[in-house]
Amino acid sequence: MIARTQDYRDAVVIGAGPSGLAVARELEHKHGVETIVVDRAAAPAFSWRTRYDNFRLNTTGFLSHLPGQRIPLTAGRWPTRDDMVRYFDDYVARQHIKLELGCTVNEVVPAAGGWLLETSSGAIRTRAVILATGNYRTPTIPPWPGLSQFTGEVVHSGNFKNAWPFRNRDVLVVGAGNSAADIAVQLANNGARRIWLAVRTPPHLVRRAIGPLPSDILLELFAWVPAKAVDPIIGLSERLMWGDLSPYGFGRPPAGLKATVEQTGRIPTLADELIAAVRAGRVEVVPAVEAIEADRVILADGSGPSPQVIIAATGFSRDLGGLVGQLGVLDARGGLPGGFASHVGNGMFAIGYGIPPNGPLRAIRRAASPLAREVAAHLAAASCATAVHA
Ligand SMILES: Cc1cc2nc3c(=O)[nH]c(=O)nc-3n(C[C@H](O)[C@H](O)[C@H](O)COP(=O)(O)OP(=O)(O)OC[C@H]3O[C@@H](n4cnc5c(N)ncnc54)[C@H](O)[C@@H]3O)c2cc1C
Numbered sequence: 359m360i361a362r363t364q365d366y367r368d369a370v371v372i373g374a375g376p377s378g379l380a381v382a383r384e385l386e387h388k389h390g391v392e393t394i395v396v397d398r399a400a401a402p403a404f405s406w407r408t409r410y411d412n413f414r415l416n417t418t419g420f421l422s423h424l425p426g427q428r429i430p431l432t433a434g435r436w437p438t439r440d441d442m443v444r445y446f447d448d449y450v451a452r453q454h455i456k457l458e459l460g461c462t463v464n465e466v467v468p469a470a471g472g473w474l475l476e477t478s479s480g481a482i483r484t485r486a487v488i489l490a491t492g493n494y495r496t497p498t499i500p501p502w503p504g505l506s507q508f509t510g511e512v513v514h515s516g517n518f519k520n521a522w523p524f525r526n527r528d529v530l531v532v533g534a535g536n537s538a539a540d541i542a543v544q545l546a547n548n549g550a551r552r553i554w555l556a557v558r559t560p561p562h563l564v565r566r567a568i569g570p571l572p573s574d575i576l577l578e579l580f581a582w583v584p585a586k587a588v589d590p591i592i593g594l595s596e597r598l599m600w601g602d603l604s605p606y607g608f609g610r611p612p613a614g615l616k617a618t619v620e621q622t623g624r625i626p627t628l629a630d631e632l633i634a635a636v637r638a639g640r641v642e643v644v645p646a647v648e649a650i651e652a653d654r655v656i657l658a659d660g661s662g663p664s665p666q667v668i669i670a671a672t673g674f675s676r677d678l679g680g681l682v683g684q685l686g687v688l689d690a691r692g693g694l695p696g697g698f699a700s701h702v703g704n705g706m707f708a709i710g711y712g713i714p715p716n717g718p719l720r721a722i723r724r725a726a727s728p729l730a731r732e733v734a735a736h737l738a739a740a741s742c743a744t745a746v747h748a
Pocket residue numbers: 372373374375376377378396397398399402403404405406409414415416417422461462463464490491492493494495537681709710711716717718719720
């Protein structure tokens with residue numbers, strides 16, 4: 359059961375996804391700070407349990423673990439959804455992470471000596487709060503003109519489980535990231551009739567691995583080289599890798615790969631199977647969606663395909679407004695200042711917001727330890743201040 363209002367926790371993490379689990383582990387193991395992780399879901403790492411059936415990591419399993427425990431080698435180079443769920447469950451058990459599940463935090467409010475969390479299970483007071491509610495909290499679909507008149511089905515990629523419901527149907531997938539590519543390939547392999555892939559900005563397309571080396575490890579090698587030095591080399595290798603893809607609808611991306619990641623947060627798309635499906639004519643790459651009518655979609659080139667289903671792989675929002683918006687800590691775009699992990703102020707910390715170039719899981723592992731150190735230092739300083747005033 360959750361502590362009642364009069365009890366102060368040392369640290370409460372909101373969110374039992376990889377970020378929250380990693381920070382909780384570091385706080386307990388390295389700093390002896392008693393930490394509880396609350397989550398609105400009924401199980402930890404819930405976003406991983408709901409990923410689509412054929413999901414595989416697009417970062418290598420060897421580098422995608424949390425602090426203190428590797429993903430078992432039996433999961434191979436590209437662990438599946440089920441491998442990852444097993445891994446996170448085992449992480450909770452072996453790292454002795456204390457969870458309070460089915461507990462939604464509605465608002466974080468300043469309180470004397472720390473924070474008060476208004477939750478569905480009552481109020482919790484804590485000296486330090488760590489926001490780890492995820493960069494991918496709420497599915498977003500662009501407000502396309504006419505969307506409400508569409509008579510077909512609209513599905514967000516976050517709700518796509520497998521291709522079965524779309525057999526023998528014409529489907530427009532919107533987006534050019536990894537989810538869009540995976541979904542288009544699954545539709546092509548599992549009997550959808552016609553598949554269009556609507557792309558606004560041409561993505562950087564990379565292979566999952568080049569020879570024995572996974573692409574994300576190769577990109578890691580370039581981590582310290584400036585974009586203007588490395589991008590021409592990557593651009594050349596992309597052209598050698600795929601040839602000219604413009605006849606298939608994939609134009610040249612407007613900026614180099616590393617510059618794109620740094621400036622826009624868009625990571626490259628793993629495209630081995632997608633390019634094969636496009637070349638085989640199973641997936642047709644088309645321009646961006648401009649508007650929607652009852653039975654057709656108007657694209658940027660004026661054409662108007664008539665899908666029965668639109669699958670919007672159009673991203674997610676962090677949706678932090680309700681939780682902390684009233685504190686004035688969010689920037690104009692609803693984000694938290696300070697990068698992927700930070701001390702927002704007064705004992706409120708955050709991790710997992712932002713898109714790191716070479717894999718969020720790796721970034722979580724790297725950021726969790728320094729953040730836990732900051733939390734522990736804050737608690738130590740706060741308890742000194744209390745002792746002096748007493
Ligand atoms: C389709 C997809 C594929 C990805 N593939 C990879 C990959 O291959 N490699 C990689 O490195 N990264 C990948 N990522 C990115 C990233 O690693 C994951 O999204 C990861 O789960 C982020 O962890 P997190 O803990 O920050 O957020 P989440 O996993 O989203 O966890 C946040 C938790 O907070 C809880 N929560 C939210 N609001 C509240 C509230 N108000 N009260 C209580 N609990 C709340 C949620 O229930 C959730 O359990 C992928 C992301 C997506 C969407």
